[in-house]
Amino acid sequence: MSSVMHPDLDIAPEIAKALAERRAIVALESTIIAHGMSYPDNLRIAREIEAIIRKAGAIPATIAILNGRLKVGLTEAELQHLARSHEIAKASVRDLPVLVAAGGDGATTVASTMRIAAMAGLRIFATGGIGGVHRGAELSGDVSADLTELARSPVAVVSAGAKAILDLPRTLEMLETLSVPVIGYGCDEFPAFYSRSSGLRLTARADTPGQLARMLAARWRLDGGGVLIANPIPTPDEIPAALIETQIRGAVSRAAADGVAGKDVTPYLLARLRDLTAGASQRANVALVLNNARIAAQTAVALAAHGQQH
Ligand code: PSU
Ligand code: MN
Numbered sequence: 001m002s003s004v005m006h007p008d009l010d011i012a013p014e015i016a017k018a019l020a021e022r023r024a025i026v027a028l029e030s031t032i033i034a035h036g037m038s039y040p041d042n043l044r045i046a047r048e049i050e051a052i053i054r055k056a057g058a059i060p061a062t063i064a065i066l067n068g069r070l071k072v073g074l075t076e077a078e079l080q081h082l083a084r085s086h087e088i089a090k091a092s093v094r095d096l097p098v099l100v101a102a103g104g105d106g107a108t109t110v111a112s113t114m115r116i117a118a119m120a121g122l123r124i125f126a127t128g129g130i131g132g133v134h135r136g137a138e139l140s141g142d143v144s145a146d147l148t149e150l151a152r153s154p155v156a157v158v159s160a161g162a163k164a165i166l167d168l169p170r171t172l173e174m175l176e177t178l179s180v181p182v183i184g185y186g187c188d189e190f191p192a193f194y195s196r197s198s199g200l201r202l203t204a205r206a207d208t209p210g211q212l213a214r215m216l217a218a219r220w221r222l223d224g225g226g227v228l229i230a231n232p233i234p235t236p237d238e239i240p241a242a243l244i245e246t247q248i249r250g251a252v253s254r255a256a257a258d259g260v261a262g263k264d265v266t267p268y269l270l271a272r273l274r275d276l277t278a279g280a281s282q283r284a285n286v287a288l289v290l291n292n293a294r295i296a297a298q299t300a301v302a303l304a305a306h307g308q309q310h
Pocket of ligand 1: 029031032035036037090092108109110111129130131132143144145146262263264265266267270
C-alpha cells in the first residue's frame with residue numbers, strides 16, 4: 001500500500017489509513033528535530049508535538065528522507081535515528097532528487113516538507129517559523145525556498161510567522177509578490193516569531209479553525225498553492241522584541257564575520273541566538289511550535305468536517 005501512490009513515497013500504514021478515511025492529519029518537518037535541538041531534548045519535544053496533535057483529534061505525520069525514500073510518518077526507530085544521528089543533511093526541495101538518487105538521509109525543511117506532504121495528499125502542516133528573505137539579502141541574495149514552495153504546493157503552513165532572524169518586511173513583500181495568502185490567526189499583525197507583534201499589518205484574519213478551513217478550501221478551489229497561517233506565540237512565552245532584536249543583530253554580524261552562507265545560515269543563527277539568550281530563544285521556539293501543532297490539528301479537523309459537507 002505504501003508505495004502505490006508514487007514510486008519514491010513511503011506512507012506509513014497509520015497515515016495511509018487516515019487518508020483513506022479522510023481523517024485529519026498534520027504534517028511535521030524534521031529539520032527541527034535533526035538540526036534545531038540536541039538529543040534527547042529533540043526526541044522528547046517531537047513526541048510532545050505528536051501528543052498534542054493526537055489530543056486535538058488529528059494524526060501526526062513526520063516527514064523525512066531515509067535511505068532515499070520520501071517518508072510520510074515515521075516508526076519509533078526512524079524517529080530515534082533522526083534525533084540521534086549527526087549525519088542527517090538539511091534537505092530543501094532541490095536536495096530531494098540528489099538524496100533519492102543516492103539513497104541518502106535528509107531532514108526536511110518547510111519547503112521540502114510541503115512538497116512531500118502535497119505528494120501524499122496532506123494539506124495541513126505545523127512548524128515553528130518559515131524561512132524567508134534574510135537580512136542583507138540585497139547583497140547576498142539569500143531567500144529561502146520556503147517562499148517559492150508556498151507559492152506552489154497546496155499546503156497550509158501553521159507558523160508563528162517567519163523566523164525573526166530574517167528581514168520580516170521584505171519576507172512579507174515577497175509573499176505578496178508570490179500571491180501567497182497570509183492569514184493572521186486571532187491577530188492583525190504579522191507575528192515576529194519570538195514576540196507577538198512586528199508592526200507589519202496583515203490583510204487577512206481568522207479567529208476560529210472553521211474560518212481557517214473555509215479560507216483554505218476557497219484557496220484550493222480558486223487556484224492552488226500554499227497558505228501561510230500566522231499564529232502568534234502565546235503571551236506568557238514571548239521574548240520582548242527589543243531584547244531579542246539586540247541578540248539577533250549580534251548573531252547576524254557574527255555570521256557575516258564567520259563567512260557563513262547558504263543553507264548553514266539559519267541553523268547557525270538559531271544556535272548562536274540560543275547561546276546569546278542562555279536558552280531562552282529555544283524555550284520560546286518550543287512553546288510556539290506546540291501552540292502551532294494544536295491550532296494545526298484543530299484546523300485539520302475543521303477541514304475534514306468541511307470536506308464531508310461537500
Ligand atoms: N530550525 C532549525 N534549523 C533550520 C530550520 C529550522 O533549527 O535550519 C529550518 C526550517 O526547516 C526552515 C529552514 O524551513 O530552516 C529555512 O532554511 P533556509 O533559509 O536555508 O531555506
Ligand atoms: Mn538560504
